[in-house]
Amino acid sequence: MTNTSPVPDGQVADAEDRNWVDLYAPASTRPYLRLSRADRPIGTWLLLLPCWWGLALAIIHDQQMGWQDAWIAIGCAAGAWLMRGAGCTWNDITDRDFDGQVERTRSRPIPAGQVSVKGAVVWMCVQSLLAFGILLTFYVNAILLGILALLPVAIYPFAKRFTWWPQVFLGLAFNWGALLAWTAHTGALEAPAVVLYLAGIAWTLFYDTIYAHQDTEDDALIGVKSTARLFGEQTAAWLRRFLMATVGLMGIAVIFAAIDDASVMAMVLALGGPWAMGWHMAWQLRGLDIENPAKCLQLFRSNRDTGIIPLLFFCAALFV
Known part of the structure; x- marks a missing residue:
């Protein structure tokens, strides 16, 4: 496939309808905000929610909550927005040749000619430095973990070139906040x-295999690997396994966190989180149609709610 002109007004093809970037952001900033996926907020949620899970379980674990935790929650939110933007910018720099050959991604700012590679590098550094400033307000061990997180972030865009499991590398990067x-x-x-x-x-x-099914035909043509291509018609069976692993591991994490100091009621309530999350994932499986890219995108975006569900249970457990 060859590159084509971007969609009208530079809007990215898979951006949410009537998003704030395309409606309200100054025209000069839109290409850079699109590069950061600010017009597609689901990624920020998927990066942020594991942070808030980790914070909530830590409070359940030691039964200590103070104003510093409010700052951790806010800092994680700002850091997730910035680092998701920096990571996506890095992804688009490394994937610029691939993106120009895929229907869904050819309207992204770099292949569409809205942002130069040099401009993208500068923008990535600005976002990373701002996020690092937030990180410096945390404990030194958290700072070291934050620096170490750059490793999976740097590797992820290349994973689809050498493994059928690039979603593992995305998981390593996106859940570091926990x-x-x-x-x-x-x-x-x-x-x-x-x-x-x-x-x-x-x-x-689970969710990124669903997402990757939007691009399986183009990915096959250009030689990009993914779990969606690997699983093919067996995708639903694999997603069930990921569902069970998610619920089981999160349940174990809750028990480990609550066993020493939390009340029995708090543990039971917190365990309701992975249970309810699993039901939401099962709902996604019932609606899955791997031949329908629009449905795959809809289900992928629904994972914001999937991740919020256990957080609500964890937060409720803090007050019993």
Whole structure:
């Protein structure tokens, strides 16, 4: 396939309808905000929610909650927005040749000619430095974890070139906040956070396999690998396995976090989180149609609600 002109007004093909970037942002900033996926907020939610899971479970674990936790929650939100933007900018820099050959991605700012590679690099550095400034307000161990997170972020865009499982690398990057937020609260990385991190990776395998089914034909033509292509008609069976892994691992993380100091009622309520999350994932499976890209995108976006569900249960458990 060859590159074509961008959609009218430079809007990216898979952006949400009537998003704030295309409606209200100054024209000069729109290409850079599109590069950061600010017009597609689902990615920020998927990066942020594991952070808030980790913070909530850490509070359940030690039964200590203060004003610093409010800052951790806010800092994670701002950091997730910035680092999701920086990561997506890096992804688009490395994938600029591939993106120009895929129907869904050819309207992105770099292949569409809205932003130069040099401009994208500068924008990526600005976002990263702002996020680093937020990170410096946390415990030193959290700072070190935040710096280490750059490794999976840097590797992910290349994973689709050498493995059928690039979604694993996305999971490693997108769920790092579970480790970081736990450590930002407690000062140390502990087993419940690690198990929660693994649950998040299983969840990422679930939702990003659905997402990748939008591009299987183009990916096959250009030689890009994904779990969607690997699983093919067996996708639903694999997604069930990821569902069970997500629910089981998150349940274990809750038990590990609550076993020492939390009340029985708090543990039971918190365990309702992965249980309810699993039902939402099962709902997605019932509606799955891997031959329908629009449906795949709709289900992928619904994972904001999937991730909010356990957070609500965890937060409720803080007050019993």
